[in-house]
Amino acid sequence: MTVGDSREMTSAAKSTLAGALQDSGLSDRHRDILDAAAALFAERGYAATSVRDIGERVGLLGGSLYHYIKSKEALFVRIHDIALQVAEDRIRAAIAPLSDPWARLEAACVTMMEIQLDPNSLTMPLMNDFASAPAEIRERLVEKRDTFELVFRDLIAALPLDPALDRGVYRLLLLTLLNNVSGWYRPGRMTPDELGRQILRIFRHEAEKQ
Structure with missing residues (x-):
């Protein structure tokens, strides 16, 4: 099976935050709150979003809202974790049908670009708003992010890399590029799919010429 074939399957099984919340077993009201908070965090960032903003978005006063949430911090951690899980599930779905190590990594890169560069995605704004989160919850966010990055580890x-190449450095360089592409990407020259393939082509070329 080719990477192109796997992408069709990935699109069919594409996860969203809304889908993840729908399958969470929570009440409709609780899902509405999480969905509204996710949208506000993505639109404004953590620091600029207040509990009052979230309450106004769903039509609840502060006291009623706290029946569903412990704090803004706990709410952000939960939504951040859901966002990362959505991204991980999409990547795992993309690589599952493939056996070739390079094809699997290419599928992961392409999927990351589709997530990162989707203008309607809530996932990446939430994942990338790490710096504005309070120091006391960053450790929890880092823990979940480390779990997510195990996919790439x-x-x-599994790659047939030259033993002289440090796989840890290779992984960090690749993830740094993938996680920051939204800061410089401009639509037109390449699609997210093409960019993901190009990134992998460069990393593979550098690895194989050693």
């Missing part, structure tokens, strides 16, 4: 561990 395992993919890179």
Whole structure:
């Protein structure tokens, strides 16, 4: 099976935050609150979003809202974790049908670009708003992010790389590029799909010429 074939399957199984919340077993009201908070965090960032803003978005006063949430911090952590899980699920769905190590990593890169560069996605704004979160909750966010990055650790561990190449450095360089592409990407020259393939082509070329 080719990477192109796997992408069709990935699109069919594409996860969203809304879908994740729908399958969470929460009440409709609780899902509405999480969905509204996710949208506000994505639109304004953590620091500029207040509990009052969230309450106004769903038509609840502060006291009633706290029946569903413990704090803004706890709410952000939960939504951040859901966003990362959505991204991880999409990547795992993309690589599942593939066996070739390079094809699997390419599928992961392409999927990351589709998530990162989707203008309607709530996932990446939430994942990328790390710096504005209070120091006391960053440790929890880092823990979940480290779990997410295990997907790439395992993919890179399976590559036939020259022993002289440090796989940890290789992974960090690749993830740094993938996680920051939205800061410089401009639509037109390449689609997210093409950009993901190009990034992998460069990393593979550099690895194989050693």
